[in-house]
Amino acid sequence: xxxxxxxxxxxxxxxxxxxxxxxxxxxxxxxxxxxxxxxxxxxxxxxxxxxxxxxxxxxxxxxxxxxxxxxxxxxxxxxxxxxxxxxxxxxxxxxxxxxxxxxxxxxxxxxxxxxxxxxxxxx
Ligand code: I3S
Numbered sequence: 001x002x003x004x005x006x007x008x009x010x011x012x013x014x015x016x017x018x019x020x021x022x023x024x025x026x027x028x029x030x031x032x033x034x035x036x037x038x039x040x041x042x043x044x045x046x047x048x049x050x051x052x053x054x055x056x057x058x059x060x061x062x063x064x065x066x067x068x069x070x071x072x073x074x075x076x077x078x079x080x081x082x083x084x085x086x087x088x089x090x091x092x093x094x095x096x097x098x099x100x101x102x103x104x105x106x107x108x109x110x111x112x113x114x115x116x117x118x119x120x121x122x123x
Contacts, residue, residue: 013039013040013041013108013109013112014040015038015039015040015052016038016039016100016105016109017036017037017038017039017052018036018037018039018098018099018100018105018106018109019034019035019036019037019082019098019099019100020034020035020036020037020039020048020096020097020098020099021033021034021035021080021096021097021099022064022094022095022096023079023095023096023097024093024094024095025094026092026093026094027092027093027094032080032097034082034097034099035050037049037050037064038050038051038052038054039098039109041109041112041113041116043116043119044067044068044069044116044120045065045066045067045068046065046066046068046088046113047063047064047065047066048063048064048065048066049063050063066088066090066094066096067090067091067092068088068090068113068116068117068120069091069117069120069121070090070091070120070121071088071089071090071091071117072088072089072117073086073087073088073089073110073113073114073117074086074087075087075110076097079097080097080099082099083099083101083103084099084100084101084102084103084105084106084107085097085098085099085106086098086099086106086109086110088113098110
């Protein structure tokens with residue numbers, strides 16, 4: 001690790017289109033339905049917008065908010081035939097698959113979300 005990466009600020013992933021499939025909600029399995037979502041990482045949440053234009057609007061029905069405190073994030077090759085898929089499991093038992101065609105994009109989001117989860121889990 002270089003000093004620059006070690007001190008990279010959290011919550012700096014401002015927005016990008018990622019493929020998202022919510023596969024369970026509060027422990028209840030959902031039908032898998034991949035959707036391109038505009039994804040924004042804050043200091044404690046992952047915001048999923050249907051459209052980039054909605055980000056200025058107060059979060060409503062079209063936005064999903066993934067609470068990252070107590071979440072588990074892991075790469076998976078079993079839950080999808082797609083490449084570069086990782087899963088976020090929230091502490092309330094909701095499960096999301098996140099995917100990008102480009103490995104560096106998927107990896108950047110995976111690492112950013114993992115760092116955020118770690119920062120929320122300390123003390
Ligand atoms: O885990 P599954 O059921 O194989 O997921 C596939 C389905 O969601 C499929 O939709 P239909 O159930 O309408 O056929 C999607 O088109 C596929 O993309 C899903 O599989 P992948 O491997 O792409 O996650």
